[in-house]
Amino acid sequence: MTMIDALPSIRSLTRRLLPTKAATPSDVHDLIRERAAAVPPMRPRVEIPVCDVSPEEQALVALHERGQHLARQENWETLCREMIEAEHGRAKTPGLTPVAQVLAEGARADVLEAAKSAVSKGEPRRAFAAMASLEINLDDMPECFGFASVVAMAHVELAQMWRGRTPLRELSPQIREAHDRHMRAASQLADRFEPFAADAPLLAMLRCAVISADVAPSERLADDFEDLIDLDPTCPEHMCAFGRQLLPQNLGSWEALELQARRVATNTSDIWGSGGYTWVWIGALEQDIEAVRRVDAETFTSGLHDILEQCRDQHMANRLAAFTGVTMAAGQNRDASHSRIAHCFGWIAQNHLREIHPGLWAKAPAPWYSANNEPEAEDAAARGKARALSTLASYFAPQLGQHGRITFGENGVEIV
Structure with a gap:
């Protein structure tokens, strides 16, 4: 085709793209505004150090590898x-x-990794056979609650693998039997030891993990978690786990959740102030965001202040910034309690956040993120960093317009 041959098609394309009449200045301005509206506004630049591998992550990896190494060497003692x-x-x-x-x-x-394949193929016998390599050592150390806890929690995790996210009543008979068999084995091991006599929060945590295997789990829920928190009140995750179990869809009720959150706050006030209330509710809210309609936002917020007064490290600042900024993200159609808690992100970021720990941001439940607005990232660390920077930029954008800069340093936040 020559250039002359192509002219008719070019003219035809031009007629489709250009207006049929001369454009007026008003038309041009409307077109500019329309195209500008289609381009998302620039966010302010956020300058904050990023700790790719936090001290917590380093410790978790080292301890996990230590336990795995000793197990592979069968150095159980x-x-x-x-x-x-x-x-x-x-x-x-x-x-x-x-x-x-x-x-x-x-x-x-290693045992759970071997059993995972059996679970995925629906082979209960092979899953139990994988456990035999651990259980065979129980007779050699019947008094060691540490090893019994290893075996019992392996059974609990296998039961959870069989169940997945399916309600127990909806499991097939074969899967339900496999689940129940593992939970019974874990419960029998838990019953061998008394947590207070052994001075072992790990045993109390095990008892809480097997509550659902009891014939009346709701009746022992509060007592078992109270024992766990009494034994180890400095561990926030125990209180969060209590909050999850207190949800109505699990073993509790809204009334029990509020009552127990206040009891935990009272019993741990010497350590956390009113933070015990907050930790219990964080556990509930991370699993069910609609629980926010039931929380006392003022007490919850007071607890956030008390937690950060007690723990001034960057792990805690990132943990609570990610919770308020991602899990409790503010937006339209939020009630007063939701907005009150979500807006705590501002003072947490300004007063406490000095570096980003991406792992915590990546793990934060994100009910308001969809496939369309979740930051794209190849791995969890990159996703966490993207979430953190996006949340900070969105929050501070109204103060800075489109071209501002936010710098986080040891002396606080500088907004330019």
């Missing part, structure tokens, strides 16, 4: 000794995770 010492000393990672818990997770990791 050393594993038990280290777990018991950690329990009696209430040893924690920088993010307040119990050291013994992480050692136990590493020790059972």
Whole structure:
């Protein structure tokens, strides 16, 4: 085709793209406004250090690998000794995770990985056979609560694999039997030991993990979690786990959730102020965002202040910034309680946040993020960093317009 041959088609395309009449200045301005509206506004630039691998993540990896190594070497005596010492000393990672818990997770990791394949193929017998490599050692150390906890929690996690997210009543008979069999095995091991006599929060945590296997789980829920929190009140995750179980769709009710949150706050006030109330509700809200309609927002907010007064480290600042900024993200059609809690992100970011820990932002439940607005990232760390920077930029944008800069440093936040 020559250039002359192409002219008719070019003219035809031009007629379709250009107006049929001369454009007026008003038409031009309307077109400019229309195209400008289609381009998303620039967000302010956020300059804040990013800690790609936080001290908490370093500790978790090291402890997990330690437990896994000792299990592979079948050095159970050393594993038990280290777990018991950690329990009696209430040893924690920088993010307040119990050291013994992480050692136990590493020790059972290989067995669970082997059993996962059997679960995925619907082979209960093969899953139990994988557990035999652990259980065979129980007779050699019947008094070691550390090793018993490793085996029992492996059974609990296998039961959870069989169940997935399906309600128990909807499981097929074969799957329900596999689930129940693992839970019974875990419960029998838990019954061998008394948490207070052993001075072991890990055993109290195990008792809480097998509550659902009881014939009347709701009746023992409060007592078992009260024991756990009494034994280890400095661990926030125990209180969060209590909040999850207190949801009506689990083993509790709205009334019980509010009552127990206030009881936990009273019992832990010497450590957390009113933060115990907040931790219990954080656990509930991270699982069911609609629970916000029931929370006392003022008490919750007071608890946030008390938590950050007690724990001034960047792990806690990131944990609560991600919760308020991502999980509780403010937006349209939010009630007063929801907005009150979501807007706490501002003072947490300004007064406490000095660096980003991407892992915490990546793990934060994000009910308001969809496939369309979730930051694209190849891995969890990149996704967490994108979430954090996007949330900070969105929050500070109204103060800065389109071209501002926010700098986070040791002396606070500078807005330019």
